[in-house]
Amino acid sequence: MTDLRDKAVEAVRRMPLDTQETIAQAMLDLISLGATVEIDSEDPQDVLDGLDEIGRGDIATDEEVKAAFRRFEP
Numbered sequence: 001m002t003d004l005r006d007k008a009v010e011a012v013r014r015m016p017l018d019t020q021e022t023i024a025q026a027m028l029d030l031i032s033l034g035a036t037v038e039i040d041s042e043d044p045q046d047v048l049d050g051l052d053e054i055g056r057g058d059i060a061t062d063e064e065v066k067a068a069f070r071r072f073e074p
Helices: 003-013 017-032 043-055 062-070
Strands: none
Touching: 003 017, 003 043
C-alpha cells in the first residue's frame, strides 16, 4: 500500500465506527460502479485534510447542509 493510502486508512481508523462504515460503503459503491475519477495532485491532501476535520468534529450542521443544497434548487 502506498504512503498516501496508509495515511488515509489510518485517518479513517481514528474516526467513529459509523463514519468508518459510511466511508467504506462509499468506496465500495464507487468500485462497483467502475468509477474512474481524474485525480488532481492536490486532491489526496484535500481528502486527508477533510478526514482530519471530520475527526475533530469540525463538520457542517444539518441546517448548513440543507442550506447548501437549497442553492441548487430551481
